[in-house]
Structures are given as structure tokens and as C-alpha cells.
Amino acid sequence: DGAMDLLLAALGDKVREGTALAATGEDEIEGRRCRTFSFGANTPEKFTAEEHYAVTDDGEVFVLDILENRYVRLEVMAEEDAP
Numbered sequence: 001d002g003a004m005d006l007l008l009a010a011l012g013d014k015v016r017e018g019t020a021l022a023a024t025g026e027d028e029i030e031g032r033r034c035r036t037f038s039f040g041a042n043t044p045e046k047f048t049a050e051e052h053y054a055v056t057d058d059g060e061v062f063v064l065d066i067l068e069n070r071y072v073r074l075e076v077m078a079e080e081d082a083p
Helices: 002-014 074-081
Strands: 019-029 032-042 047-056 061-065 070-073
Touching: 002 019, 002 032, 002 047, 002 061, 019 047, 061 074, 070 074
Parallel strands: none
Antiparallel strands: 019 032, 032 047, 047 061, 061 070
């Protein structure tokens, strides 16, 4: 699906063997409908969600800031994490 493809492209090198991306539903962010996804470790025993993402209908990608319990634009999160 288009939203998942956009997210996979945004994740880039994070996607590797032993990881998975799972569609989890929908949410509303800044008044816009988004598809939600969880990304994490995937083993034969279980899937462990490590990060949560949302993609708007127009392709903007958000990541859940678990400390603030809110979605932020993926680019903003990357800039805040930079040294």
C-alpha cells in the first residue's frame, strides 16, 4: 500500500532482516487522517513494537514521541536527536 511504501522509504537503513512493519489502524494528527504502523523486532516467537509511526493521506510521516505521548514529524524528531 502507498502509505507503507512511503514509510519504508523513510525508514531506509533501519529496515533489515529480523525487523517488521505492521499496520495498526488509523489516527488523526493535526486534523488529518493517518494510517498508523508499528516497527520493531520480528522473531518466530513474537513481534516487539519498538517505534510507532503515522502517515497522512498526502504522505507526511510522523513518529510517536513516547515521552511526550504525541506524534511529531519524522524530520523534526531527527533534527532534535542530532548532536
